[in-house]
Amino acid sequence: MFAEIITIGDEILIGQIIDTNSAFIGKELNKIGVSVYQITSIQDDRTHILNALRDAKSRAQIIIVTGGLGPTKDDITKHTFCEYFNDQLVENKAVLSHVEALFAKYINTPISDINRKQALVPSKATVLHNANGTAPGMWFYEDNTVYVSLPGVPFEMKHLITNEVLPKIARDFKRPYILHKTIITYGLGESALAARIEDWENNLPEFIKLAYLPNLGKVRLRLSAKGPNKEIITKAIEEESQKLTSLIGDLVYGTENEETLEHVVGQLLTKKKLTLATAESFTGGRIAESITAIPGASAYFKGTVVSYATAIKIEVLKVDSELIEKHSVVSAPVAKAMAENVKKLMKSDYAIATTGNAGPTKGDSNAAVGTVFIAIATPKRTVVEKFIMGNQRERIVEKSVNKAFELLQKEILKF
């Protein structure tokens, strides 16, 4: 049994927005044992929508469609579903009351004819209540296939998936058990890693798949298993990941699917009741942002000074201006001083500091684009490392943020 996702919207095809809805839906369906066979992004076009529905129907039993449900002229999904099911639009009283209530609460004007159209739904649809917006979700069942139509606004779509769609799928479909486990490795390339685990990989049971996901110095190894029996699946994944870890234990830094390095570090700090501050130059707040994106970060995160201008390094972080003159602003001594000073300023146990040149121009220093210093101040010492990170701004910043968490983790684990 497969599901398919169809996202409707020219803005996806011209690259104006990135489709994040499909990844969310794919992940949530997977959790309840439904595999997504294909994701298809199509135009706001009647014929294209009809063809995509027919094609998906030939491969899947659950078809989830997002987008094209707004009240404006360019939104045609509802009308096209009517054509597909040979149906017609009827006014739904519950949806109309909901739209009226939203307007009374937030807009303070009576609803217009355009808003009233949001209450029109195909007569064959079961309405899914959209608590976060005016466009209702819709559930159709025909010829052993479920079709779900959802608004494209992520906030509204997510709420409908979680509260309406998943419970209904769980009720109506018998599903296998799917389990993924991802082991995150650092320090060896994809092919060298593959050579090292080749024998083990060749002997994996049929129902377990291995995937290599390389990205910026990390290679994630994902084990996926699928089957009717939860216990067998769970046990097999556990056994295989232990065998794998025994082969590459020196390279592993995390073993959970959603565990990012900043999560791992956050958990370590929380457990050890230690605190962290950062002083960021070219990373511009990206480290702070990664930390604070995690709920509960206030338990260990004190704060940050983003010292983008050299003057801020001197005046706020109290880095000696002579030190900067002597070594330049992109240097190991300056990184070290930034880390130690922000640690002192914020009274934290650990501190991360970054200084470097992410380009495109050389900025306040003469360091070549891609030159980066990362310092970690700990209760016992300060370490500084230099890196050459290539010449692409975005990539330099991203790799440096990863590197900073990696170095911090190493230091925390040492003491």
Place this chain on the structure above:
Amino acid sequence: MFAEIITIGDEILIGQIIDTNSAFIGKELNKIGVSVYQITSIQDDRTHILNALRDAKSRAQIIIVTGGLGPTKDDITKHTFCEYFNDQLVENKAVLSHVEALFAKYINTPISDINRKQALVPSKATVLHNANGTAPGMWFYEDNTVYVSLPGVPFEMKHLITNEVLPKIARDFKRPYILHKTIITYGLGESALAARIEDWENNLPEFIKLAYLPNLGKVRLRLSAKGPNKEIITKAIEEESQKLTSLIGDLVYGTENEETLEHVVGQLLTKKKLTLATAESFTGGRIAESITAIPGASAYFKGTVVSYATAIKIEVLKVDSELIEKHSVVSAPVAKAMAENVKKLMKSDYAIATTGNAGPTKGDSNAAVGTVFIAIATPKRTVVEKFIMGNQRERIVEKSVNKAFELLQKEILKF
């Protein structure tokens, strides 16, 4: 003439990664006049790849495939292309030398048999040089259709698209001119906006399409035109967007396709030779990160204090602890003091400050989750506004960052 994009990888279908490659490719193709008809994300599966290629071939003349080109067992794209074209793999000397050179430079070990396999390419393929990695791009031409196979690593894919694929497409295909113009509006919902511009929208020329893209308080209106004559297209888009702007001028804050609010603000500050600093609490560096993501931000951006812990507000930002006790840390007076103090500390002309509760728990204040204060300190005054932003952490932060730039822009434009 249409293009299609096929992205291969189970990690996309299970939602482990978000497919950002397609948006990049779609945008770049659009710039040279090639419309993407459909984007399809499929499994690492022989049959699925073959079917997707055949389906795409029935609709498009350019088919761009990403993913599945690594050296490991789960990567089968190359083999499947051989099957599709009834072809076989042959060792390519240039690719082999390139892989050897990369290893000599970065890895310092001789290449293994697995690495050597990267040099195997279908005999019918024209190799596209991948300067950033070991997996070559491949270009096939058969039966009036171009097929391009690229690695899925974004860094490698982007380089190949820009330097190899686009020039070849521009050389081989006659293309129409495509132009988009997006007008970004604030302050009116999608349906009210639609009502206001209904007459204008009904009278748009056939070759111009209008799309509504609502997101977090903003509605972007995208005009798209396509045709053989660049001048006619350009003139028509310009005329229609002027008509539109005259109808909704009070709501417009930007008119460029890629112009985000932080870009607009950055340009304003640069032009006026003014500087900016930020003091961020619950936004945790997100404002700083948005600013510094723009090359050239060092012309106007001084730095940031992320005062996640209340102690940092007192000790680094010098907010009076009595003020915090009296009004609580999430309050207008504290936001005002944070903005004024960071402005003074960093000697900037303008400052943004945020304090609020993004949840999930109440944290250091008793403010309800979603309560947010944003202050803008200017050379002449400080304004503070209170917002209730719902109860979803990520959304509260995102809306607040948008709001902060909006308020800042208003203040800059006033003086």
